[in-house]
Amino acid sequence: MASSTYRHRDMKTALCVLSAFAVLGVNGLPDFSVTDATISPPGEKECSAYYYAPVGNAVASFPTIWQPATIMPSDTNAQAKWESIKQYIPDIAPKGNTDGNFDGVVYPADDPDCWWTATKCVTPKAQGIPADIAIMPEPRTLGYGFDDGPNCTHNAFYDYLKSQNQKATMFFIGSNVMNWPLEAQRAITDGHEVCVHTWSHHYLTAMESEDVFAELYYTSSHQACGWSHTNMLQGKECLQPLDRNVPHLADAFLSSNRFYQPPFGDIDDRVRAIANALGLRTVLWKYDSDDWQVGTPTSPTATPQDIDANYQRMIDDAQKGAFDTAGTIILAHELNDFTMQEAIKFYPKLKAAFAHIVPIAVGLNITHPYVEGNTTFPTFEQYITGSMTLSTNFTIANNSVLSTSSSSSPSPTQSEKKSGSIRTLESSNASHLLLALAVFAAAAATL
Ligand SMILES: *[C@@H]1O[C@H](CO)[C@@H](O)[C@H](O)[C@H]1NC(C)=O
Ligand SMILES: *[C@@H]1O[C@H](CO)[C@@H](O)[C@H](O)[C@H]1NC(C)=O
Ligand SMILES: *[C@@H]1O[C@H](CO)[C@@H](O)[C@H](O)[C@H]1NC(C)=O
Ligand SMILES: *[C@@H]1O[C@H](CO)[C@@H](O)[C@H](O)[C@H]1NC(C)=O
Ligand SMILES: *[C@@H]1O[C@H](CO)[C@@H](O)[C@H](O)[C@H]1NC(C)=O
Ligand SMILES: CC(=O)N[C@H]1CO[C@H](CO)[C@@H](O)[C@@H]1O
Numbered sequence: 001m002a003s004s005t006y007r008h009r010d011m012k013t014a015l016c017v018l019s020a021f022a023v024l025g026v027n028g029l030p031d032f033s034v035t036d037a038t039i040s041p042p043g044e045k046e047c048s049a050y051y052y053a054p055v056g057n058a059v060a061s062f063p064t065i066w067q068p069a070t071i072m073p074s075d076t077n078a079q080a081k082w083e084s085i086k087q088y089i090p091d092i093a094p095k096g097n098t099d100g101n102f103d104g105v106v107y108p109a110d111d112p113d114c115w116w117t118a119t120k121c122v123t124p125k126a127q128g129i130p131a132d133i134a135i136m137p138e139p140r141t142l143g144y145g146f147d148d149g150p151n152c153t154h155n156a157f158y159d160y161l162k163s164q165n166q167k168a169t170m171f172f173i174g175s176n177v178m179n180w181p182l183e184a185q186r187a188i189t190d191g192h193e194v195c196v197h198t199w200s201h202h203y204l205t206a207m208e209s210e211d212v213f214a215e216l217y218y219t220s221s222h223q224a225c226g227w228s229h230t231n232m233l234q235g236k237e238c239l240q241p242l243d244r245n246v247p248h249l250a251d252a253f254l255s256s257n258r259f260y261q262p263p264f265g266d267i268d269d270r271v272r273a274i275a276n277a278l279g280l281r282t283v284l285w286k287y288d289s290d291d292w293q294v295g296t297p298t299s300p301t302a303t304p305q306d307i308d309a310n311y312q313r314m315i316d317d318a319q320k321g322a323f324d325t326a327g328t329i330i331l332a333h334e335l336n337d338f339t340m341q342e343a344i345k346f347y348p349k350l351k352a353a354f355a356h357i358v359p360i361a362v363g364l365n366i367t368h369p370y371v372e373g374n375t376t377f378p379t380f381e382q383y384i385t386g387s388m389t390l391s392t393n394f395t396i397a398n399n400s401v402l403s404t405s406s407s408s409s410p411s412p413t414q415s416e417k418k419s420g421s422i423r424t425l426e427s428s429n430a431s432h433l434l435l436a437l438a439v440f441a442a443a444a445a446t447l
Pocket of ligand 1: 151152153176335336337338
């Protein structure tokens with residue numbers, strides 16, 4: 001077998017800077033209430049850390065934020081789950097290190113592992129794993145995805161999406177959700193699709209299989225508790241990781257409606273098999289805005305004009321008919337104000353260039369995007385004709401039922417209803433205080 005030394009040429013280091021905020025309490029110290037989550041326009045106060053009991057109470061059951069995850073020693077559910085699936089994971093060795101240094105990795109030219117980082121392979125070679133999703137099957141359709149949230153300054157961006165009545169797919173990092181749970185809730189309340197972007201945002205192919213499992217498992221179980229569904233909204237502690245009860249690789253996946261996106265696109269068939277066993281399907285992209293590069297130490301020469309050109313390249317291709325038979329997926333980020341402003345700036349041009357801009361689940365006619373709960377999405381047809389509302393019913397702490405709706409056709413009444421729901425949730429706990437979690441800011445290059 002021919003071998004070549006594979007060097008990762010486009011290395012991006014996920015540099016995580018710890019900025020531990022002081023832990024302050026009730027008496028005379030800064031008192032940021034959970035209503036901070038709705039402050040708009042963006043500003044420093046939006047990013048003041050707060051304490052939210054459902055997350056604060058559960059923090060000990062989850063891995064340390066921004067550190068590569070491992071199965072918690074006391075977590076017998078996770079251990080049992082891992083024991084039940086590990087026999088299905090292909091015997092492929094880890095590659096490089098978790099910061100994406102693949103120096104010295106010798107990888108055969110025929111790409112036996114379908115390693116996307118090396119070859120952009122999206123069709124697994126191992127048996128029983130579905131192909132990655134990297135396009136939208138519907139013509140002239142754009143799958144609209146944002147990685148790395150929730151970001152504390154996202155309100156202006158989310159307000160913009162709301163004003164355009166546009167839903168997107170948000171691939172959230174578990175560590176960010178721990179820090180910004182109410183911002184994560186806003187994505188759900190606004191009717192966006194929330195998917196998994198791992199716990200700590202490291203290179204998955206470098207990890208031991210058990211740790212890849214943990215990166216996905218704790219993010220998914222966190223999702224069950226906090227992002228999509230009832231527990232956090234009910235103020236329940238989320239101590240029980242989700243038991244997805246998936247006995248076999250073979251049936252795990254094909255019926256699953258859940259997606260994850262691997263940081264840096266770094267997957268091979270070993271990572272895919274682990275995700276598959278957890279009911280998660282891989283989403284990649286065809287067009288990379290590379291918007292994250294601006295202002296990062298790892299790509300000091302990237303300018304805003306470069307990012308404009310990346311967006312424009314996809315728009316030009318659309319205008320030339322490149323998506324007339326099948327649509328595409330863009331990768332952009334909810335990483336910082338620049339990436340979000342760039343998304344806002346290009347939205348009208350994307351609207352003009354594509355017939356439809358949709359969340360990934362909608363583009364695939366997946367109407368129940370989460371494993372549990374009552375969230376219902378429209379089919380593609382329903383979404384584009386505005387004939388069905390997204391709806392989810394959840395019960396808040398005082399047992400009243402809060403119903404949020406977001407129509408796919410513009411309706412001021414419904415937007416009011418949505419923001420009303422957020423206020424209700426907050427005011428039910430406005431006295432609630434701050435800051436227990438040390439807050440880490442993910443500072444650099446991220447994809
Ligand atoms: C969120 O965005 C702000 C503004 O651009 C940025 O300073 C901050 O680092 C981001 N937070 C995270 C966790 O990436
Ligand atoms: C979505 O469902 C419609 C029928 O409701 C069908 O015509 C279309 O091909 C489906 N698209 C995808 C991508 O499954
Ligand atoms: C779904 O909604 C029904 C009522 O509409 C409620 O009884 C049920 O508890 C909800 N389930 C979840 C998981 O929220
Ligand atoms: C949500 O609740 C409303 C009534 O409160 C009901 O009409 C609707 O069908 C429910 N939606 C779901 C998805 O359960
Ligand atoms: C319960 O929450 C609802 C909003 O969902 C609010 O209107 C109502 O006043 C609350 N009831 C109590 C007793 O707090
Ligand atoms: C949902 C939620 O966070 N509920 C909390 C509201 O505040 C009271 C008092 O601080 C807590 O006891 C609840 O757990």
